Amino acid sequence: MRRKTREQVERLVQEMATELAELRSPGIREAVHREAQRIGEAAAHEAIETYRSRMDNRLHSIRDTAVKQATEAVLDRTRQTLEDANRTYLEQAKEQAREIFHDSVPPVISVQIDRAPPVRVTENSHEVLPDVILVLKARCHALLVGPAGTGKSTIAQQVARTLDLEFHALSLGPTTPMSKIFGYYDAHGTYHDTPFRRAFEEGGLMLLDELDSGHPGLLSELNQALSLGVCAFADDMVTAHPDFRVIATANTYGTGPDRQYTGRQALDAATLDRFVILDVPVDEALEERLALAQAPTREAEALEVLHLVRKLRATAREKRLPVMFSPRASIDSAKLIQAGACVEEAVEWRVLRGISDAHRAALGADAS
Structure with missing residues (x-):
């Protein structure tokens, strides 16, 4: 050749x-x-x-x-x-x-109650979503309790879409006034309503976010509306619409502040008795799907941060450290990586930011 x-x-x-x-x-x-x-x-x-x-x-x-x-x-x-x-x-x-x-691809969730047509959810959803749908279809109110960043508020939005209910939301705090719930008259004699009033009177899903941050006096005023279905607003006594539902969220079970949630209020037993209480833990399968969806071209780096967050979360829980590694840390880190940050930058900026040297050492994440 x-x-x-x-x-x-x-x-x-x-x-x-x-x-x-x-x-x-x-x-x-x-x-x-x-x-x-x-x-x-x-x-x-x-x-x-x-x-x-x-x-x-x-x-x-x-x-x-x-x-x-x-x-x-x-x-x-x-x-x-x-x-x-x-x-x-x-x-x-x-x-x-x-x-x-x-x-x-998120799994399809199907929930059927009695002889009603099954309710189907095809979007990314938390593992407890079927339980929440069941509670609201049973005409009860739900209190979702879990760590920050587990998707409690998102669950409420998904339930509203699934059940075709108008969605209303209000975040509570120690200084939230009565007027933000029950409305008020201004100096000209004009009544101003609220999201709670509209959901109560016209039907809809009301999200009361951070219930365990709300003032006890305000929450006690809500008890009658939640249990009897009637409420004294600033302008009139109103009967609840048949499609009025409430989902409240909390980071504690109403027992007051703990090592992570230091600003929480103790909840009255009468308030807790108005709700079906559901635990919302970290859904790691959902966390992974959401994180990887944010970094489609840098999946390996996103997975590296995700595994680190999970390791830190387990260590913090085992050693009872007052630090938190929520799914938001994994998801936000993936966003940073997709935008061009390296793994080390994403971890420092979003995962370990603000954590003391002592806690980093206890976590095994110190600079050395």
């Missing part, structure tokens, strides 16, 4: 090897990731077939007879090897596509 011909064959084979290497690079994972939700594992199969087609087209385009014969000889010796490699890779890619599809 002439030297020029050998060089042409070697160059052609090298080009094919490069194409195969590119196919196996992380780029194919990103391609599969982008396609997984739409066509699932078919994307991986299409990628393999596309490569094989390109390889065959390259062979057919060769005009030099000697080069073509030499290339056919090379392909005859290597085709089985390539087929075996492609077959193995295809199975791996299909499995990867299935995993990505499972992680990327």
